[in-house]
Amino acid sequence: MAATVVLEIFTRYADGQPVGAICKDINSRYVFGKTKCKQFTTEYIYSLIKNRRFMGEYRFGDVVIPNGMPAIVSEELFNKVQDRLKNHKNRKEDESNEKE
Structure with missing residues (x-):
C-alpha cells in the first residue's frame, strides 16, 4: 500500500x-490488487489507524524499537x-449506557 494513501487516511x-466516507472515497480512486482484499473496509481502516508501525515503531515479540x-x-x-x-469509543459507550 502506498505511503501517500496511509498518510491521507490518517490526516x-x-x-x-x-x-465510512474515507473508505468509500479511497475505494473509488484506487485499485489495490496486491492487498489481501481488493477493497478497503471500515474494519481495515480502523485496524490501519491503530497500527503503531506507521509512526515508525518496530515490534518483534516483546521488543519495541x-x-x-x-x-x-x-x-x-x-x-x-x-x-x-x-x-x-467513549461516546458510543455513553450512548449504549443511556439506552439501558
Whole structure:
C-alpha cells in the first residue's frame, strides 16, 4: 500500500471525516490488487489507524524499537487520531449506557 494513501487516511480521520466516507472515497480512486482484499473496509481502516508501525515503531515479540522503521505519519498525527478514536469509543459507550 502506498505511503501517500496511509498518510491521507490518517490526516482525513484526524480532521474529523468519518471512516465510512474515507473508505468509500479511497475505494473509488484506487485499485489495490496486491492487498489481501481488493477493497478497503471500515474494519481495515480502523485496524490501519491503530497500527503503531506507521509512526515508525518496530515490534518483534516483546521488543519495541521506537523509530525502528521509517515513519509514514508523525507521532503528533498518530496521537491525534488515537484521541479521536478514544473519544468516539467513549461516546458510543455513553450512548449504549443511556439506552439501558
